Amino acid sequence: GAVVSQHPSRVICKSGTSVKIECRSLDFQATTMFWYRQFPKQSLMLMATSNEGSKATYEQGVEKDKFLINHASLTLSTLTVTSAHPEDSSFYICSARGQAGYGYTFGSGTRLTVV
Amino acid sequence: GESVGLHLPTLSVQEGDNSIINCAYSNSASDYFIWYKQESGKGPQFIIDIRSNMDKRQGKRVTVLLNKTVKHLSLQIAATQPGDSAVYFCAEKSGAQKLVFGQGTRLTINP
Numbered sequence: 001g002a003v004v005s006q007h008p009s010r011v012i013c014k015s016g017t018s019v020k021i022e023c024r025s026l027d028f029q030a031t032t033m034f035w036y037r038q039f040p041k042q043s044l045m046l047m048a049t050s051n052e053g054s055k056a057t058y059e060q061g062v063e064k065d066k067f068l069i070n071h072a073s074l075t076l077s078t079l080t081v082t083s084a085h086p087e088d089s090s091f092y093i094c095s096a097r098g099q100a101g102y103g104y105t106f107g108s109g110t111r112l113t114v115v
Numbered sequence: 116g117e118s119v120g121l122h123l124p125t126l127s128v129q130e131g132d133n134s135i136i137n138c139a140y141s142n143s144a145s146d147y148f149i150w151y152k153q154e155s156g157k158g159p160q161f162i163i164d165i166r167s168n169m170d171k172r173q174g175k176r177v178t179v180l181l182n183k184t185v186k187h188l189s190l191q192i193a194a195t196q197p198g199d200s201a202v203y204f205c206a207e208k209s210g211a212q213k214l215v216f217g218q219g220t221r222l223t224i225n226p
Contacts, residue, residue: 034212034214036216049213106158107158111156
């Protein structure tokens with residue numbers, strides 16, 4: 001079945017630094033990737049949608065200059081949290097979708113802690 | 116954006132009983148729905164899906180019911196087991212691509 005690999009699983013960074021999270025589709029071509037953020041005991045909130053080779057589309061209220069998304073290939077998307085602050089601490093999850101069918105495959109998530 | 120102070124609804128069932136988890140969705144134009152299971156610290160795991168041209172779909176020990184009239188989705192889990200303990204989310208495909216998640220329900224199993 002479709003597999004999405006997300007790294008790192010956990011990261012701790014200092015306030016003001018940037019962190020990059022990678023999301024790779026291992027056995028299919030991901031024409032579209034999605035990035036979600038999940039705070040404790042809450043649902044997944046969609047941050048942005050990216051199509052390969054195009055600029056990401058951000059949801060209302062998500063700062064595109066703070067959350068940089070790159071989807072330069074059909075198997076890799078990255079989310080960079082720039083100038084991270086403690087309030088950016090959260091669980092970030094990617095999802096990938098291929099050309100055929102409706103399937104959405106999720107990564108295992110990244111726990112970001114900003115200290 | 117961030118929501119403050121929300122707590123997940125909780126459903127407690129006895130091991131071996133059937134569980135029914137409900138979800139209200141928002142967009143009457145949504146044409147595809149998915150139920151996910153999420154264990155602590157992990158990404159969502161696909162359980163079952165249904166398209167809007169159906170009102171019922173069955174899998175192994177799970178059944179999804181869709182009522183488009185009242186925009187309601189339910190997940191039934193038969194003979195609930197300890198391994199079913201998790202948070203369950205419904206999600207709707209809104210527009211061409213976006214998958215929007217519902218609030219979620221925490222299922223706990225009593226021995």
